[in-house]
Amino acid sequence: xxxxxxxxxxxxxxxxxxxxxxxxxxxxxxxxxxxxxxxxxxxxxxxxxxxxxxxxxxxxxxxxxxxxxxxxxxxxxxxxxxxxxxxxxxxxxxxxxxxxxxxxxxxxxxxxxxxxxxxxxxxxxxxxxxxxxxxxxxxxxxxxxxxxxxxxxxxxxxxxxxxxxxxxxx
Ligand SMILES: [Cu+2]
Numbered sequence: 001x002x003x004x005x006x007x008x009x010x011x012x013x014x015x016x017x018x019x020x021x022x023x024x025x026x027x028x029x030x031x032x033x034x035x036x037x038x039x040x041x042x043x044x045x046x047x048x049x050x051x052x053x054x055x056x057x058x059x060x061x062x063x064x065x066x067x068x069x070x071x072x073x074x075x076x077x078x079x080x081x082x083x084x085x086x087x088x089x090x091x092x093x094x095x096x097x098x099x100x101x102x103x104x105x106x107x108x109x110x111x112x113x114x115x116x117x118x119x120x121x122x123x124x125x126x127x128x129x130x131x132x133x134x135x136x137x138x139x140x141x142x143x144x145x146x147x148x149x150x151x152x153x154x155x156x157x158x159x160x161x162x163x164x165x166x167x168x169x170x
Contacts, residue, residue, distance in 0.1 A: 060154060065112075
């Protein structure tokens with residue numbers, strides 16, 4: 001066997017190893033968002049979805065768990081990429097999917113949870129200042145009737161995605 005062939009035999013597995021090593025580092029390098037606590041509430045890392053050029057609205061999603069003995073209520077939100085944020089509900093009315101603003105916000109039941117997700121309750125980010133790009137983040141606030149206000153950071157997932165960008169890490 002030539003020296004060259006020997007080197008290739010060693011080099012093959014070595015380069016596979018290096019590629020695997022690089023992937024591990026990439027995975028570690030990406031900061032994983034943590035749950036957010038405010039009062040008796042725990043909020044999963046909020047997320048949104050990439051938008052096509054010219055889009056003026058985007059959704060905002062998260063899961064809110066209430067460990068307390070009293071119901072709370074998400075009453076308003078802001079996002080630094082949007083002129084304003086509404087709280088919406090999506091429901092099938094006469095076979096047609098429709099959404100409507102919830103002026104009183106959405107309840108987080110005592111000892112229970114509410115999930116804001118595509119096709120259900122969601123935040124509606126209105127008047128986007130620009131397209132949302134996958135992999136970017138933006139800041140915002142959530143305000144609860146009892147727990148008060150909390151700063152949050154949204155991760156932007158793929159266009160049309162129906163789960164949080166870091167879902168597979170859990
Ligand atoms: Cu909506």
